[in-house]
Amino acid sequence: MSRKTGLGRGLSALIPDNQQNEENQTTSRIQTDQQGTPDSSILEIATDDIKPNPNQPRTHFNEQDIKQLARSIEEHGILQPLLVSDNENGSYQLIAGERRWRAAKIANLEKVPALVRETNPQEILELALIENIQRADLSALEEAAAYQKLANDFQLTQQEIADRVGKSRTTITNTLRLLELPDKIQKSLDNNEITEGHARALLGLSNAEDMIQNLEVILSRNLNVRQTENIVKNQRLSNESHTEMENTPIKSDDNKLEINLPDSRHISVTLQRLFGTKVTVQRANDGSGTLTIHFYSEEEYEGILSRLIEEENHDNY
Incomplete structure (x- = not known):
């Protein structure tokens, strides 16, 4: 299956090609910049040391889906590492993979595989947003709120947001209008x-x-x-x-x-x-x-x- 292109900077350089997603289905990866692979490393991190992303665009999680994912993790383990950043205080902030992290806690996993990435607040929000958009996990209003946060907190124009998430400026404009x-x-x-x-x-x-x-x-x-x-x-x-x-x-x-x-x-x-x-x-x-x-x-x-x-x-x- 060919990769989906046009989704801006993102996760493809961080996740090995032989990894599967949490539903054990092949998914396209987010295309990364051609300027190199970000600094990152895979570690086994204590599940309780990972903190959820306060700027996670997704606000609703289907509990039944997460319980089903937990059963899969109990049987097969986590096949795709989480993406986190180091808080430098002994804890890590989750960037992408909150469903896997929630399911791992239900499955009572003490440690989970995670890619540690040096990043900043804007990148954390962008990567979380891109991951959810690619997997169609966000509701229309969640997506609109995330775009609004990128505009308000990081002073991005609608065209800049469109470039980062691989959508047209018109799509961004129409989605933002839902907040009206x-x-x-x-x-x-x-x-x-x-x-x-x-x-x-x-x-x-x-x-x-x-x-x-x-x-x-x-x-x-x-x-x-x-x-x-x-x-x-x-x-x-x-x-x-x-x-x-x-x-x-x-x-x-x-x-x-x-x-x-x-x-x-x-x-x-x-x-x-x-x-x-x-x-x-x-x-x-x-x-x-x-x-x-x-x-x-x-x-x-x-x-x-x-x-x-x-x-x-x-x-x-």
């Missing part, structure tokens, strides 16, 4: 109630209230990403329409001045949440008006009818 989501939506994303695609679609809305209202629609109707993109598009069109109506009086056929009563926008938003599509409400000063439910496909049309029937049946009970 309201806490409620971030929590739903972190709990896998919605996907990253849903979250990106919600970022198309201009305010947190609209985002959260549409999140409730997504969850209640189990919308897919494409459906979410449609309701976000409709919401934006509706918002633009309301802004235009608020700024421009509209004359009716009988020359009566139509106005938008204060509750029109609230009614529109409530109905949009109910039907998951654009709804416009226009009221005249004599109390008359129009309510329009928009649909853009046969699927949406059938969904609206189904929702209306559900509400009618509910009212009959």
Whole structure:
């Protein structure tokens, strides 16, 4: 299997090619600079002398996976050394391999093989981030938080971050934008109630209230990403329409001045949440008006009818 390229400086020069990963599967290695192999050595280090990386990008660990890995370690040992740095006080800081380290503790291993690397705080964060990205271990928000830390703590530009982790600057920008989501939506994303695609679609809305209202629609109707993109598009069109109506009086056929009563926008938003599509409400000063439910496909049309029937049946009970 060929190596995966483009992931910047990293672990390939530190880990022997004949080592397997903790799942006993062949993985690609992170490409290193062509300027030489970093100073490192393999030691057997007491498990309790290794301290976790406080800047570990990954914040969630699947306990069942780690227990399974512990059983594998009990049978086969650790096939790939951990990567650590020397704290020079008798302890070592973990850079990469926290799952193996956690599993080793469960398996009651007194010592573990580790590569000792001279490094600095920025490199520690970069290497931990690269390892997790390569193995697809990070959630979208964990990845975004790690990029933000590189930017804030080490004053790296988005392009510099992209170069280090082997991704495009646009990808870095879009991932960082997830941190702009309201806490409620971030929590739903972190709990896998919605996907990253849903979250990106919600970022198309201009305010947190609209985002959260549409999140409730997504969850209640189990919308897919494409459906979410449609309701976000409709919401934006509706918002633009309301802004235009608020700024421009509209004359009716009988020359009566139509106005938008204060509750029109609230009614529109409530109905949009109910039907998951654009709804416009226009009221005249004599109390008359129009309510329009928009649909853009046969699927949406059938969904609206189904929702209306559900509400009618509910009212009959």
